[in-house]
Amino acid sequence: MLNIVGLCGSLRAASYNRMLMRLAESLMPASMKLQPLEWRDVPVFDADVFAKGFPPAVASLREQVRKADGLLFVTPEYNFSIPGGLKNVIDWLSRGEDQPFAGKPAAILTASPGPVGGARVQYDLRKVLLFVNAMTLIKPEVFVGNVASKFNADGQCTDETTRKFVGAQMAAFEQWIGAVKRMAAPA
Numbered sequence: 548m549l550n551i552v553g554l555c556g557s558l559r560a561a562s563y564n565r566m567l568m569r570l571a572e573s574l575m576p577a578s579m580k581l582q583p584l585e586w587r588d589v590p591v592f593d594a595d596v597f598a599k600g601f602p603p604a605v606a607s608l609r610e611q612v613r614k615a616d617g618l619l620f621v622t623p624e625y626n627f628s629i630p631g632g633l634k635n636v637i638d639w640l641s642r643g644e645d646q647p648f649a650g651k652p653a654a655i656l657t658a659s660p661g662p663v664g665g666a667r668v669q670y671d672l673r674k675v676l677l678f679v680n681a682m683t684l685i686k687p688e689v690f691v692g693n694v695a696s697k698f699n700a701d702g703q704c705t706d707e708t709t710r711k712f713v714g715a716q717m718a719a720f721e722q723w724i725g726a727v728k729r730m731a732a733p734a
């Protein structure tokens with residue numbers, strides 16, 4: 548089984564991005580299993596705190612990301628970029644010689660009630676993931692625009708095109724994880 552951990556950029560109970568993460572989970576190939584990560588208790592990064600050690604919420608996330616075969620980012624766009632809470636989580640996990648993003652396969656999905664579906668945050672997130680040496684899947688990209696018209700009140704996706712793109716991305720992510728593992732394996 549491939550253990551995939553999911554980071555949702557929104558904490559909102561009725562988050563569309565959380566609905567999108569659940570949709571991705573439901574369309575994953577049988578070899579993949581999703582574990583959503585909780586980051587509500589992560590404090591704002593402070594180098595003086597870091598100098599004394601990782602806070603428990605950060606230490607737990609580091610461990611879960613380290614053990615994962617892949618990392619799924621599902622996030623809204625805030626002011627054309629990465630929501631501060633999610634960026635703060637990445638900043639914490641990026642610290643330490645043994646930071647857990649290095650070499651980790653990742654995939655990105657974004658959703659917004661606006662027309663472009665968070666296109667701008669995707670490229671900012673890709674740039675940040677480059678710095679931490681994550682191996683981010685390039686295509687298919689998933690931007691869910693006008694998201695409020697694509698999920699019903701029960702959080703189910705009613706849009707066939709969205710289901711198709713998300714399913715295709717999950718299939719590509721499974722292949723990508725295999726390719727990254729083969730690349731990392733000793734010859």
Ligand SMILES: Cc1cc2nc3c(=O)[nH]c(=O)nc-3n(C[C@H](O)[C@H](O)[C@H](O)COP(=O)(O)O)c2cc1C
Binds near residue numbers: 559
């Ligand atoms: C601080 C803030 C900034 C936002 N900036 C953008 C933005 O730049 N682009 C966009 O498409 N939507 C923006 N929005 C609207 C969000 O896309 C919308 O609130 C969305 O539903 C949040 O995702 P969620 O449903 O997963 O919580 C912003 C929302 C907030 C709270």
